Amino acid sequence: MGKGKREEDGDDWPAKDDSEGTKGGERRVATPGSSLKDRILPSMIKNKIKRTEVYAKQKREKKVEKRRKNQERKAAAKRALELGEEPPPKSVPRTIENTREADETVCRSDDEELCATNNADEFSEVLKQDRVPKILITTCRFHSSRGPAFIAELLSAIPNAHYYKRGTYELKKIVEYAKKKDFTALIVVHTNRREPDAMLIIGLPDGPTAHFKLSKLVLRKDIKNHGNPTRHMPELVLNNFTTRLGHRVGRMIQSLFPQNPEFRGRRVVTFHNQRDFIFFRHHRYIFEDKAKKEESKKGAKDSKVKKSSEPKVIARLQECGPRFTLKLISLQHGTFNTKGGEFEWNHKPEMDTSRRRFFL
Incomplete structure (x- = not known):
């Protein structure tokens, strides 16, 4: 009885590769140099509760990482200001406008x-x-x-x-x-x-x-x-x-x-x-x-408004x-x-x- 149960559970089957199979309802995608944690994609998880938990966790980690990079950038700029050096260049966000396709018809000032x-x-x-x-x-x-x-x-x-x-x-x-x-x-x-x-x-x-x-x-x-x-x-x-x-x-x-x-x-x-x-x-x-x-904003609420000399x-x-x-x-x-x-x-x-x- 126990042996038949083990066979039904698949204990005697050959193990599949983590890059192709599932484990715990999670489908994993193998990429070169990626850890097991990085292989989990929330959109590939079938279980809704598990998918929501993984997505929320990755979102928190992304937010913490973004805050850490901002603090490092501000610290580097403050350090450069104290030493009299030029601050590191500001990162320009990618937008649809600055990533537009190249166009040969763009006008030049010396045309x-x-x-x-x-x-x-x-x-x-x-x-x-x-x-x-x-x-x-x-x-x-x-x-x-x-x-x-x-x-x-x-x-x-x-x-x-x-x-x-x-x-x-x-x-x-x-x-x-x-x-x-x-x-x-x-x-x-x-x-x-x-x-x-x-x-x-x-x-x-x-x-x-x-x-x-x-x-x-x-x-x-x-x-x-x-x-x-x-x-x-x-x-x-x-x-x-x-x-x-x-x-x-x-x-x-x-x-x-x-x-x-x-x-x-x-x-x-x-x-x-x-x-x-x-x-x-x-x-x-x-x-x-x-x-x-x-x-004019304060009006009758505060009659003692101090007017600046300049x-x-x-x-x-x-x-x-x-x-x-x-x-x-x-x-x-x-x-x-x-x-x-x-x-x-x-x-x-x-x-x-x-x-x-x-x-x-």
Whole structure:
């Protein structure tokens, strides 16, 4: 009876290698120079309770190891400071941005061909201030109440912009009308299900035409503690438009705004490109005295507020809205043409094969 039991338990069977078999419900993976402890992978453990215990233990060990390395790094930096030596270089965390795939189209500051292209492209006349930008803004044929509300805030953000009701006119006729009236660009806001979802920017008179997907729209009334913009010419900030395509899109956006900002108005319009998403923000600078700010916060609770002899001026940002995100879908030569238009760049699903591949 006992012998049969031992045979059923497998005592007489040949032992298997730890690198391939299981023991205690734990599957182990053998790697060169790894100990038995390092071979345990929580995802390979079948028992849920055991898997949770192993995962929690490895997580604690990883946290302790990270804390130990941070303490060693701080001690080394303090020691180098006391000895008058240079501290050890700081480790740069790996992000999707700094590990992006190499791109041959990234612009260089000493690129003579790029400078020659800038002097002869469609936006050079406006950017050299030989022509004042004049923008026409309209909607699609069937728009909702949220579309004009968004356009009203665009008019306050973009100087010298004018709104014209679309009606039943075709877009090609609107382009011809805008050319005759000496407009430099045409912006069409498309809405779907009572929500703006796309934006078309057409450079006049010779193009190009950029089609953007619009998302994450937040109007001014929905922004907490928002401010109201003034009529001063805003400063324009463009970030991370590094490739040839991004440089061209950035110049197109830049041509929508006058090139003579009025810094007294403290208005700033920002287009920040991150992972091919262009984030739009509209802010105002506010300068405040730190002592006055502390006094206004305390109010009647503490009447004995000590004012410093040298008040410190601090600067903060107040968002004016709107807030939205753009994603480039296509860039077309010339003005809007759905049939015979030639595309400079067109986004296709097969382009999204890697998370670290960016085009702007």
